[in-house]
Amino acid sequence: LKKKFQCLFEGIAKAGNPTILNQIYTELYITEGTAEVNDEHEVRQIETTSRRRKPDGPETTIRQEDIFKASPGRDEPIRTVLTKGVAGIGKTVLTQKFTLDWAESKTNQDIKFIFPFTFRELNVLKEKNFSLLELVHHFFTKTKEVGICSFEDFQVVLIFDGLDECRLPLDFHKTKILTDPTKSTSVDVLLTNLIRGNLLPSAHLWITTRPAAANQIPPGYIDMVTEVRGFTDPQKEEYFRKRFRDEEQASRIISHIKTSQSLHIMCHIPVFCWIAATVLEDVGKKRKEETRTALPTTLTEMYIHFLVVQAKVKKVKYDGGMETDPPWSPESKQMVESLGKLAFEQLQGDNLIFYESDLTDCGIDISAASVYSGVFTQIFKEERGLYKDKVFCFIHLSVQEFLAALHVHLTFINSGVNLLEKQQETTQNLQEEESADTCFYKGAVNKALQSSNGQLDLFLRFLLGLSLQTNQSLLHGLLEQTGCSSQTNLETVQHIKERLSGNLSAEKSINLFHCLNELNEHSILEEIQQSLRSGSLAADKLSPAQWSALVFILLSSEKDLFVFDLKKYSASEKAFLRLLPVIKCSSIALGGCNLSDRICETLSSLLSSRSSCLRELDLSNNNLKDSGVKVLSGGLEGPHSKLEKLRLSSCSVTEEGCNALTSALNSNHYHLRELDLSYNNPGEAGVKMLKQLRLDTLRLSGCNLSDRICDTLSSVLSSHSSSLRELDLNNNDLKDSGVKTLCGGLESPYCKLEIFRLSGCLITEEGCTVLISVLNSNHSTLRELDLSYNDPGEAGVKLLKQKLKINIKNKNMKKNMKLDDGSITAAGLCLFSPSDSCQLTFDTNTVNTKLKLSDNNRKVARVEEDQSYPDHPDRFDFHPQLLCRDGLTGRCYWEVEWRGNVYISVSYRRIRRKENAKHCLFGWNDQSWSLYCTDDGPHSVRHNNRQTSISSSSSSVSNRVAVYVDCPSGTLSFYRVSSETLIHLHTFSTTFTELLYPGFRVLFGASVSLCGI
Template sequence: MCHIPVFAGSLLHVLEDRLKTTEGGKLPMTMTEMYIHFLVVQSKVKKVKFDGGAATIHTGVQRAGRCTESLGLTGFDQLQKGNLIFYKSDLKECGIGSIRAASVFRCEITEEGCSSLGSALKSNPSSLRELDLSGNKLQDSGVKLLTGFLESPRCSLETLRLISCGITEEGCSSLGSALKSNPSSLRELDLSINQLQDSGVKLLTGFLESPSCRLETLSLSWCGITEEGCSSLGSALKSNPSCLRKLDLSRNQLQDSGVKLLTGFLESPRCSLKTLSLLGCGIIEEGCSSLGSALKSNPSSLRELDLSYNQLQDSGVKLLTGFLESPSCRLEILSLSGCGITEEGCSSLGSALKSNPSSLRELDLRGNQLKDSGVKLLTGFLESPSCGLETLRWK
């Protein structure tokens, strides 16, 4: 396996870390030991990079090693019994007290597996915080079998990812109904790469507009959403705008008309959205006008805006400048790659950013025909003493 780059890289990563952090440089002697340590290394990276914690690897190795060995013992024991699902009592028998996250990404789970999983989780719904079933062909029937767990008053799930699970309108109906009956715990929902269509999105809105809904991240990229879906979504979010922090609708053909239908939510004084991703949504000048106007009326909350791969052109960029030059604008990341911007657009952008240069940290203008003349028009912003830009991409 060491001739395969991914295994060779993993092996080197483990051995390097093991030699640096273990007294006496004792190395793993089996593939199982090496894989356990690799999991710990990845856990350390996650803890430092995403959770802001300290990297205490030696203690982590011992703790994770014991946990992984216990899981292996549980798996072997249950395999001998012909069982596919572990229950809480099985885990406790092998010394594992509680499980907060479950990921079974691309494990070929179908309706039958959802039935077993849903039944097990329904019997003990209070401990699980994260569930990732992405890449499994659950279909609508499989999703329906999970709803008994989701609608339980004792369910405390905070993150649900069902990316590319073959979900359509019927699955949205089941999911929306279950989440509406228990809307307060979920913080992140990712249904990307499912053909929900406008009809499916509409069936989720009952959950989204509930006063008890506390959802912070909603990802619906590549879901076949158009103007009609934006109408349903915009109306639901407008009625409850204060919780959502991140909205990703990338790669849906929203068009200008769809973007306009979202502006009621965006311009609400109670809107606290931090990240808006509308990459590849068929937006042109008119959509920029609606978006720029909405954001200008409420410029202080948004921190990241991605409009890449929309043919905004120079005229569209100009319509966004009212938002960008507002003294209340706190935008930190602006992505406009592949937007058909030329010298004229650089002039508008440079002027707007020069009038409010302190907040922006990252600007992506790759894939545009800026040329030397366009770059020159950005320099007034870049040479400002107040400019806080840290990353600039234009190749």
Template sequence: MASVKQLLYDTMDDLEKKELKRFKSYLREDGNIKVSVLEKADATDTVDQMLDRFGPENAVKITLDILKKMNQNHLAEQLENKHTKVKKIRCAQTEVRVDLNTETVYLTEDWKLQKVLETHKMNMKKKIEHIFEGNKEDETDLKAVYTELFITEGDMKDVNHEHEILKIDDAFKNKKTQDKPIRCNNIFTELRKNNKKKSVLTKGIAGIGKTVSVHKFILDWTEGEANQDIHCVFLLPFREINLMTNEDFSLHELLLEFYPELKNLEKSKLYEEYKLVFIFDGLDESRLPLNFKSRSLNTIEKKASVDALFTSLVKGTLLPSSLVWVTSRPAAANQIPPRYVGLFTEVRGFTDQQKEEYFRKRITDENLSSKIISHIKTSRSLYIMCHIPVFCWITATVLQDILIENNAENISTTLTEMYIHFLLIQMNMKNQKYDEQEERDCTEHLQLNREMILKLAKLAFEQLKKENIVFYKEDLKACDIDASKDTEFTGMIAELFKREHRLHGAKVFCFVHLSVQEFLAAVHVFICYLNKNMQELQFFFDKPEENITLQELLQNAVNKAMESKRGHLDLFLRFLMGISLKSSQNLLTGLITHTEDTTESIRQTTKYIKQIQNYISDEASVNLFYCLLELKDHSLYEEIQSYLSSDEHTGRNLSSSMCTVLTYVLLMSEKVLDEFNPKRFTSSSSNYERLIPAVRCCRKALLCGCDLTDQSCESLSSALQSLNSVLRELDLSNNDLQDHGVKLLSDGLKSPNSKLEILRFSICNLTAQSCESLSSVLKSSNCVLKELDLSNNDLQDSGVMLLSEGLKSPNCQLEILR
């Protein structure tokens, strides 16, 4: 008896050329297959595409529906009859089972597979329905605290050239994509819509919510709320895969290592006919060679290295109909060649609205959550950092404790003080839980745990130097930590999993957040300095030094941090600065055996930072600005505020780094300028570019004659689309923007967030093509433009005709046109 594939081949062959073309047209609409895929497809290719995408049964159903729409009832009847016979014969020759709950009839093989998949789904749900915060006793229901994250579609350009820690405000980054938001449940819908490739790559900094997004995707799938066209999802974290690099597996054998419930399937139609999703979480933690040039696998039976299995799945040679999702920190994302990625997304954390939503979910006491939100808003640096979900958790933990337990009025606002309080809270929890100690003060808590904290701090620094965020028992042992005893209590370090298996019983560890590792690393370095343990400090010096002063240490740490292209020492540096303050040393009494007067060293360090501020990169200048705030030196901040508030000294010539910091101060403050003119601060074209993102913080931006180009319009467009943009008037006259610049700006003008009412393009080298872009803007229901100046441009009659179409639109609100 013919197979389903053969039945469909025969049916397509019976269609004439015109009818086949019409069939493919319906298939594009009903099956959502791209035009480019079907354009050159013959009858055989069309069937293969349908089987690959929908599976045999659904392919037959879609074919029958389309044939009936085409009035090819005779062909439809033939196909239906033959298909029914095939099913009857299969059922007659094979034992069948009936699911009494759903009244569904299954072949025995399918029945077994169905039961295995149900077990797998239940096991998956148990694995991911809780998230743990600090330690496994603090497990929280994922659905109870989950807050939708801001995830956007992006591209693969320059993914390895980003500063990891400084990605605090996207406005500052001159974002080139248009921030198209994507819900995590819809990523494969977007993939299928845009591309025939099978892989999605999602990047995001540590703690931003990549893993939580993956878990929410799986949870919704297991509960039947989304992606029900997917039959099976396999979550394969790289930190577990790292334990399997010394032997070869077939794909099925590899999956058995993670999911023993699949053991009875053997060679199953699961891999041949079902839609599968493989999720590889944490590419940045991978210790695989990731050799995409090696020979690819195309069969599930063949044994190979885990690296070969992974790269073959991503390339699409192994299980071509399956889908792959890979998550990574930015610096590691470039390890997958762009040609294999069908959709590139970025988790950008919480928007301002989502931050508040998180705190209200996390803290059920409404008065307390409101008080915490109000406090965070008073410190814009804390508020901006809260776009990182894990930082929200640390902030909530600290502020809850301070406000409830201590009823404090003057709450810490620097990062360092927040993390010292976090350490104290964890020690207090440990002593109450494990030691059953009576109430003690902070000093006693630190004294009781001093030995363990110092070991953890050493571990944090040693691993930070190697840029490792996950580590193993041998790494702990190198720092005299007994993995079987010492880590259960701290809440600062977490045992991520323990998988009992005949081959792989290893434990993997990491700190609860990368910033906790950086904080403890700074504690280690400062205590080494106090104890004159110079050997440990050689990391910061080219040659061995004796009797290093704090001033030398801090300045060399500044230089070392600036050498890092990815900024992996930036946050560590801020913590080291903050810990060196006398007030921080006092808070750490019990851990630190003696304090030191660091006033003069800090004065010299702040002086050094201000001196080099004019000669460093944009990213470094912002981090050093934060270092000054950690040192409680607000002079640079106040100086910048004076630039903004005074009109006495127009025509200043600020350095490029100072322009960067000025922009950053505007973005992190709540101050709204009535008017912003870059020429007040600099006369440099490149510095004008640095100041552009600040336009979102002003009502009127005067960018006339600022040597802007079409590329500048990308930043301006991003500013107009910002949720908190207040820009009402924008003068871009006398800049060589050209038609392309206007086209880029048009996307921002159509945004529902744009509040721009007055726009001037006089002498911008525009032609009729610009009028086409602006006409589409005037037709947009979101556009609120009331005044538009296009004078002194070569628009010609054709441009005016194009513009007239927009002026006729009922959505057009324009009152003045020049």
């Protein structure tokens, strides 16, 4: 085995030029997978996987030497492993490396024997009978020579490579049971009983397969499914640096690969890395001699160059030609045409391996086939099984598809015959004035779109790429005549754009953009990219084709999509549905996106799908209500949901919604670690239900809770199974009595709480004194305590500061204690922390001409006469609005007085100002938040054109409002200032992605004044 596997022939064997496996081997990305069958085109699978992969993602990765070792938390031993992976991804090399490391005494020395088989070899034994012992002796003759007649007493690994190539009738339902390894039977019965565990139950089995064939073995017989994902981005670079020892050359090649998204994605496949290396090395030599030779940037160009390189090798090595001679001879042209015909015929049946009968059926002489494999060794290869039966295949599915497309192209150009049309039952109704060329390419596009699993996706890219004159010129000598004018290309491009405007799936749209790339057509993408760069993307005006382009750009971006924020593009349900392919590939921020409970069914389906990779979901500030949460819970309770963080702040959730959430999450193995229900109304009963969850973080800020709920929370903290590390109870009326109850839980030796937020909870010196006693306990794990916006009194502040100094000295608590030591009122509530107060200044460059400034620019009033302000790009041209000059950071507090009807707001700087439209108004877009006040008092709040009414129980007629923003935590709160007491009006909870600026809209006869604090 050591001798057999120590050399690796990239592509296939090049006589006298092997590569040492240990020198070239690059670690593959292997993860735990599922037994589901995926019959999508394998290149489409690679593209989907490349979009989902994160370098620091939560997937469990596996080293090849640990393939039979149970993962943490798994008690059952692993007997049978099924490893999935697309063609050329490295499954065979993986098993070879596993075997070689064992044979060289590097790993797994507890294993006594490893017997590697391939289904290609076993297929030719279909009509033969063997016992298990005889089968091993025939393939591994040394075992027979040394007299080994039993394997039950040894640790044995049997490897079966290439289940997708199996032509044996594996029947797991009707096959007779066989337990005797010395009894002869057919090979399929041997394999079935081995996999069932009837034969050699103590042996380990490792089976590899392409994804579409994974269902040939019932999942009950598989202990673990793994998936070979090929190369990660760093592993791609590692491969090229090993392949090219010249550092500068390797860097140039890596840099070029990265400039083409199609090439970079395909390099997840190790075989494609080898193809790219072969081509770029050859083109690099040409560029030194002919500076005009361009590096290939599309898949079609890459495979054309690859084909030409092989023709050149034949010319030099076998025909005695020179490097500078034209590569194509009559013999090599005939070979390519024959291989193309074989490739196309077998592609129809999704066949990757061919036996002599397959070649005969296609009209290829067997002796000629051997010549092909001997000459075009890098394209077509021949293998021999135990009894010298020949097996043929292309080195990779993509090579077969390229040659198939070339065959269809050559046939149409040379004879006018459309091979694709023959496969259709009816002919497309094409307009008479269209040329035959246009009809041909339009028909190919339409046929590929009819495929449900994308089986013609890559074939179509190659076929369209071959229509370009520039690519046809690369094949000069093979093509006797060229076809397809630039006008035909333009008409094909137009047809693709029309199809993009239809109701296509995301996968089909994405492939059409790849097709446009092969045709060197980038106008739609460039248009959207320019809008993204300039910040002028108007999502409400995008056509279906432009939406598809945006999806393609986002999925193709090198930027990490780990968290996708829908608000950056359009905060609407329409945008959510249009961008769903992007959302599927990332954790998603949907906060404040004007979504309703209707969207929850889609999200539920996404969470429960087998391929779900969602770990984080932010739905804050959407009107989901209990009905939406119930639907969402259906997805959360499924076995495939892996959600770890869920934010539902300000979603109108009550006790009913909490009940549904708790029930779902309890049945899902406690994947969820963080839950935010701030600014909802879960009620005491709802919070009591939540105590069943094993959360690390629970946020209940502003949930109208009282001290009565603290018994429940204290029991959670003191539970021996408690895992809670962070608890946010800000803005609840817990008072001293509630804090005292909570301290009972904090004192428990089982309490693991590290972060405790009690801002604005009506806590006085009495409550602070109790908290200090907890901090003094030896087992306190608390690292951060927020007591801002309470009234600890001077004594409480002094005690807390002393405790803070002690803990810093002992290095137990970080400097993260927040408390207020000023503006303490007789009413017992701290109005603000002086360190948070900010002095605002109006930005005169933004003031609308219907607004007049006074009082040293600290008061603004709406007037009838236009004011004479100079033109400025920042000025609000139509609406009576203005912004303040300085952006807000950290925690900020200010107060204003008003008269009349005004909007007190905060906004991103990029809000539109030059249009007479509602989306330029504060609160009517996803870039601003606003409080509407009248002479009768605060009336409502608005964000993203969603209005929420405010009811105030206070009889005060104060026209003074306080605004408090905590930028890092994403909260914006409005208070009414009355009798030196703060009355909470509303809190927005979101994620601020840009600097915020205070702003005001002043209606006719109204005014706003900035207050000194």
